[in-house]
Amino acid sequence: MPGTDTGDITKQVGIPAQRTPETAAESSVPVGEPVSAAVPSRPRSGAGIRAAWPALVLYATLRATGLITFWLVATDKHRDIWAQLSRWDARWYLGVVAHGYDTAFKFRPDGTPLPSNLAFFPLYPGLIWVTDHVLPGDAVVAGLVVSWLAAIAAAWGLFAIGTELRDRRTGVLLAALWAVIPHALIESMGYTETLFTALCAWSLFAVLRRRWLLAGLLCSFAGLTRPTGAALVAAVGLAALVAVIMRRDGWRPWIGGLLAPAGFLSYVFWVGDRLGGGINGYFRVQSETWNMAYDNGAYTLSTAGKLLTGKNDLAMVMCTIVLLIAIMLFVPLTAERRAWPLAVFALIIIAMAFFGDAYYHSKGRLLIPAFPLLLPAAAALAKAHLRTVIGVLVGLGTISAVYGVYLLLFWVHSP
Template sequence: MATTNLAFFPLYPGLIALLHPVLPGDAAAAGITLAWLAGLVAAWGLFAIGTHLHSRRAGVLLAALWAVVPHAMVESMGYTETLFTALCAWSLFAVLRRHWLTAGLLCALAGLTRPTGAALIAAVGLAALAAGLTRRDGWRPWAAGLIAPIGLFGYVVWVGHRLGRADGYFHVQKDAWKMSYDDGGYTLGTARTLLTGRVDLAYLMCTLVLLAAIVLAVVLSANRRAWPLAVFSLVIVAMVFFGDGYFHAKGRLLIPAFPLLLPIATGLAGAHRRTMISVLTVLAVISAIYGVYLARFWTHSP
């Protein structure tokens, strides 16, 4: 079971299989190309959300901040983060614009990309429920709520059927990746060791990123207009915090939680131009240096 590929959700490898025959190079090159293209689509989605909620400058800053997070190097690698972020961004934008069927369909695709699609299902589902109960937009919110979980739940059910056990996917996840969920003890215990023992930069950075994510999630929750984005981010932060493995990857797993950057983007949008440029420059330098460390010296996944 430790070598099974059932732990990987099917959309990203499926798209690679479609692109590989029509692109030069091997499947790895197709995966990188797909990640780059998805990154551009994700940045466009972030710009659209920031512009819709605040201003054009906030939209640009939201996309720029996402591009210089500490683990931004992953956005140019063959990981699912950019594809998942793109699907989430446009699904949430569709929610904000009340384009319910689009939101539901994109959410279903996101659910075929990563298990954290559960966060998007929660956001789209609750927003659709709120619209349905207030009799807004007719039948479309109800349809979106039904469509949204099809991808994630469908894949989990399929894996369970393949393995002949209802908890099949979670069994694969625990057996192949040695990962499940606890009460937060693993995350707190690992972070506590940073105060008493030898500190690896990757662990320290992930601790700082996780702390910042928790603070920003609280701040974002105060924005009533963006509450579906807050739900999405809170669920992702919770899934990362309560995950009992791969502490060194928690920063990467938070990359799709882009709404956490919205309070910073809106704050910088109202700041002096020199302040805005200085903050982005400092963050870009930190991200670049840390990216070099991950690429050249870190021996595990980023």
């Protein structure tokens, strides 16, 4: 809209106005500064629900649009929407809820091991079990409820981080961009991506606010959610170590740093004990029953190369594009001085996706929790005119909705 300034834009769309340079400077205290300057006596209103509602409404609206698009196409094809949203990994989690974890490897007649549900971390199925005993319906409904509520919590956490590092408008747009990434439909499935992202976002927000005990506790829960919780453990642990070395915040970073790996290590040790193979037990589950390991990137590079010369499946091409964009977005993220713990987290997530030597078609999904990569884009979009913001969100939302339909209704493998 020509001639419209930023203040007019924010009034029209209900997005809070940007902070002034003075107020931004007041809240830009890096991790490691004196606690009296970094942690106020009460939480900033920017992270509260009253400030976050535009982000939550916009996120929910964008995701609802993608979900409705999927529902219309699925109905036309006589496919049950609830069954589609609870396929693949969701079925494994529901199996854990119904039957518990395996006690040993199971084998095919030829002697090769069958996939084991011990590869799936316990927090999400545990929450499904609790929710199923509280709400009407079955475990499928409970799983989707947990995932959807976690998605709102994640969007709130993204808003809080964007507001903390930049301004409230950036926070709103950070949540909105996460709603329209290509693999965003998975955020509405019975998967762990939303729960994991919510825990990571709030743990990293706690790091930025130097609330070390909360950061470590949330990191521990994230470590009980996905194996990529190791990325958050590294980010939180390194931030706590820096605070300890700089002799900031007393004993709190010590405790926060010790809490951070507790969840991840607890499950890894538990699996090893259950299988009688020590700490290596969980990694045997990954490598022997799921054929998942890490190499020097040769698998990713060779598969990407074949896409240029051979038959191209849309899912494989999209994962390649998403991986390349993620790598490119990491560069401007490193310019955010206060965001270095987020950059560490995002870099390890990218590395785990890039160096994984199996399931190329799932690499895009593995990058869903790497939300810090969207921060520079959200900050740039926050400075744009309203028509640009609308155009970007509509365009990305359309791509996300169409690709989501393809991913669940036409692609024959897991997303």
